[in-house]
Amino acid sequence: MAACLQSNIRLNLNNIVGGKCRSLTDQSRTPCRIRCAAASPGKKRFNIALLPGDGIGPEVISVAKNVLQQAGSLEGLEFNFQEMPIGGAALDLVGVALPEETLSAAKQSDAILLGAIGGYKWDNNEKHLRPEMALIYLRRDLKVFANLRPASVLPQLVDASTLKREVAEGVDMMIVRELTGGIYFGEPRGIKTNENGEEVGFNTEFYAAHEIDRIARVAFETARKRRGKLCSVDKANVLDASVLWRRRVTALASEYPDVELSHMYVDNAAMQLIRDPKQFDTIVTNNIFGDILSDEASMITGSIGMLPSASLGVSGPGLFEPIHGSAPDIAGQDKANPLATILSAAMLLKYGLGEEKAAKRIEDAVLDALNKGFRTGDIYSPGNKLVGCKEMGEEVLKSVDSRVTATV
Numbered sequence: 577m578a579a580c581l582q583s584n585i586r587l588n589l590n591n592i593v594g595g596k597c598r599s600l601t602d603q604s605r606t607p608c609r610i611r612c613a614a615a616s617p618g619k620k621r622f623n624i625a626l627l628p629g630d631g632i633g634p635e636v637i638s639v640a641k642n643v644l645q646q647a648g649s650l651e652g653l654e655f656n657f658q659e660m661p662i663g664g665a666a667l668d669l670v671g672v673a674l675p676e677e678t679l680s681a682a683k684q685s686d687a688i689l690l691g692a693i694g695g696y697k698w699d700n701n702e703k704h705l706r707p708e709m710a711l712i713y714l715r716r717d718l719k720v721f722a723n724l725r726p727a728s729v730l731p732q733l734v735d736a737s738t739l740k741r742e743v744a745e746g747v748d749m750m751i752v753r754e755l756t757g758g759i760y761f762g763e764p765r766g767i768k769t770n771e772n773g774e775e776v777g778f779n780t781e782f783y784a785a786h787e788i789d790r791i792a793r794v795a796f797e798t799a800r801k802r803r804g805k806l807c808s809v810d811k812a813n814v815l816d817a818s819v820l821w822r823r824r825v826t827a828l829a830s831e832y833p834d835v836e837l838s839h840m841y842v843d844n845a846a847m848q849l850i851r852d853p854k855q856f857d858t859i860v861t862n863n864i865f866g867d868i869l870s871d872e873a874s875m876i877t878g879s880i881g882m883l884p885s886a887s888l889g890v891s892g893p894g895l896f897e898p899i900h901g902s903a904p905d906i907a908g909q910d911k912a913n914p915l916a917t918i919l920s921a922a923m924l925l926k927y928g929l930g931e932e933k934a935a936k937r938i939e940d941a942v943l944d945a946l947n948k949g950f951r952t953g954d955i956y957s958p959g960n961k962l963v964g965c966k967e968m969g970e971e972v973l974k975s976v977d978s979r980v981t982a983t984v
Contacts, residue, residue, distance in 0.1 A: 631902025633691025639969030736878030753866025795860030881913030
């Protein structure tokens with residue numbers, strides 16, 4: 577049992593913050609949670625919750641599952657997959673977007689791989705019956721407050737970017753988005769009628785000091801492991817919540833003298849991402865700004881279909897998902913780009929399970945498939961081979977098997 581415990585240490589945030597988990601409210605460090613599962617001799621076994629969701633979600637999850645399983649098997653890992661409904665699929669099945677059974681399976685897993693949620697079919701539902709609420713509630717209930725969204729322009733795809741080559745080439749940034757606070761969760765909120773009989777809608781941007789501190793620490797530690805530059809994005813010239821945000825981030829900077837901290841208003845940041853994206857290394861920002869800026873950054877890379885994400889908490893399973901939507905207009909047509917979900921599976925291995933060798937196998941395999949010229953429609957350019965979702969997955973699987981070491 578001791579050997580099994582040692583081999584199945586749950587990394588989550590401690591993989592980022594130096595090997596120990598940090599308290600949510602202070603700077604203390606506490607022992608990390610450990611989970612163990614029975615496995616075949618010489619192998620480690622992990623329980624993975626698969627949440628395909630809606631639209632292209634089932635297609636990309638199916639492909640990513642195969643890649644994850646193959647890369648894991650080559651590194652002595654066994655996976656027990658449990659597929660559960662979420663979003664619109666769950667609404668149609670049981671009448672709620674996030675069934676208790678799905679949440680329970682997610683919480684009891686070692687990591688969660690999610691596809692996509694939502695679709696035109698449910699657009700006119702009341703708010704509590706909208707598929708997207710499942711994702712909000714899942715993040716909240718898992719307490720995954722740190723969302724890591726890498727955005728890199730691969731040399732193979734530089735011409736797929738809508739920006740000029742000289743602007744896009746060499747872009748490599750990490751956006752650290754606070755995920756469980758801010759205007760998406762703040763109270764009071766709602767729609768009511770005012771004294772003039774007019775309907776008004778309102779939401780509250782709310783952040784406590786400890787919420788800012790914990791995401792800022794993740795960002796500082798992330799920047800420390802990259803190029804040592806951190807840009808904190810806020811709207812401190814207008815919003816009181818941003819005034820506190822800037823104050824708390826600035827105060828923590830003294831603990832990270834090796835990280836160069838800068839601040840930028842969100843409107844300027846949106847402009848600078850297009851004007852000169854290479855100036856950014858690590859960006860930290862709140863929930864709503866991070867949601868918007870990371871989607872903008874995705875288009876610098878060539879396609880939103882290329883970007884994975886990891887959502888992590890201090891303990892418990894991490895949530896890994898592509899940042900793209902459900903794309904109902906191409907669902908079931910084998911046109912989806914599965915690479916963002918495949919790369920999310922790599923992040924699951926690296927940040928969720930601490931299995932960096934298996935993660936690198938997947939990352940190298942994706943690069944190898946691109947080097948060979950395979951492209952889905954969203955990243956296609958003349959001279960390459962246009963393939964569908966399944967064939968792209970098959971090519972990545974071949975590269976995983978070939979034990980290649982791809983070059984960027």
